[in-house]
Amino acid sequence: MNYLSTLNYGYRILKSNNIISHKLDSELLLASALNKTREEVLTNLNSTLDKKKFYKFKKLLLRREQKEPIAYIFEKKDFWKESFFVNKNVLIPRPETEIIVEEVLKLTDDNSSKRFLDVGTGSGCVILSIIKERPNSFGTAIDICKKAIKIALFNAKMHHLENKIKFININIDKFTNNKYDLIISNPPYIDDIKYKRLEINVKQFEPKIALKAGTDGLKIIKKLIFKSKELLKKNGKLVFEIGEHQEVKIKKLLMKNKFYIDKVCKDIRNHPRVIIATKLF
Numbered sequence: 001m002n003y004l005s006t007l008n009y010g011y012r013i014l015k016s017n018n019i020i021s022h023k024l025d026s027e028l029l030l031a032s033a034l035n036k037t038r039e040e041v042l043t044n045l046n047s048t049l050d051k052k053k054f055y056k057f058k059k060l061l062l063r064r065e066q067k068e069p070i071a072y073i074f075e076k077k078d079f080w081k082e083s084f085f086v087n088k089n090v091l092i093p094r095p096e097t098e099i100i101v102e103e104v105l106k107l108t109d110d111n112s113s114k115r116f117l118d119v120g121t122g123s124g125c126v127i128l129s130i131i132k133e134r135p136n137s138f139g140t141a142i143d144i145c146k147k148a149i150k151i152a153l154f155n156a157k158m159h160h161l162e163n164k165i166k167f168i169n170i171n172i173d174k175f176t177n178n179k180y181d182l183i184i185s186n187p188p189y190i191d192d193i194k195y196k197r198l199e200i201n202v203k204q205f206e207p208k209i210a211l212k213a214g215t216d217g218l219k220i221i222k223k224l225i226f227k228s229k230e231l232l233k234k235n236g237k238l239v240f241e242i243g244e245h246q247e248v249k250i251k252k253l254l255m256k257n258k259f260y261i262d263k264v265c266k267d268i269r270n271h272p273r274v275i276i277a278t279k280l281f
Ligand SMILES: C[S@@+](CC[C@H](N)C(=O)[O-])C[C@H]1O[C@@H](n2cnc3c(N)ncnc32)[C@H](O)[C@@H]1O
Pocket: 090, 091, 092, 093, 094, 097, 119, 120, 121, 122, 123, 124, 125, 126, 142, 143, 144, 145, 148, 170, 171, 172, 173, 185, 186, 187, 188, 209, 210, 211, 220
């Protein structure tokens, strides 16, 4: 078989399984099976592959056919300016979460020396991206999931930032250490009903604990706001991601807890996505 007929085979299989990105995915999977780049595959469509390579491709194709996300198959995902190791124990970093990084960079100078706390660090993509951009700052990253903390530490080592960030496996409820200039978080915020309606590739493969947050989706956000009162310095900032229809309720919660709301940032679909608030007292 040559690359072209192999790709056509892959396109057909993925398309019949309703995978919208069937073309791109097949190309990426074949490139991976051949240990080549996608461009190398596409510019050598008449080249042939042996049975062993075809079998490797079929195995990868089967995982994608069963809706496993490409990021988990390749165990990596790009976020902000870097690539991060991911597997089924951590959420796949989302582009909209980059708004947190963008806003934190606007709030801090290049040489500023701030103390950050990342609540629910997952792969560590947010805190690692920020500390890489603000090399005089230090971070603490916590997560309730032990396996996630191991992955975040692995990513920190990969980016040579392990001496800048402390990783702790703890529930935000129990965390009492220190005072921070900024608290950042992409917490779980999907309510139970919406969770049931999520796409199969998310529901079946990504960790439930990273997404699901009770009947109103605010279970962890409530804890985050409450704990941030204690963990932030006076005038410290809380920057966190929210769900599409949560803005009004969360603003009320913040005001009730004596936070000033600086800004609500929208994502590319024009949905409120990140809130920035200041601890007043
Ligand atoms: C939406 S994921 C975000 C992961 C990563 N920060 C990102 O943006 O890709 C939420 C993370 O919060 C963690 N988490 C859930 N409940 C928690 C709690 N009570 N205390 C600390 N971490 C929690 C989950 O394990 C998960 O890694």
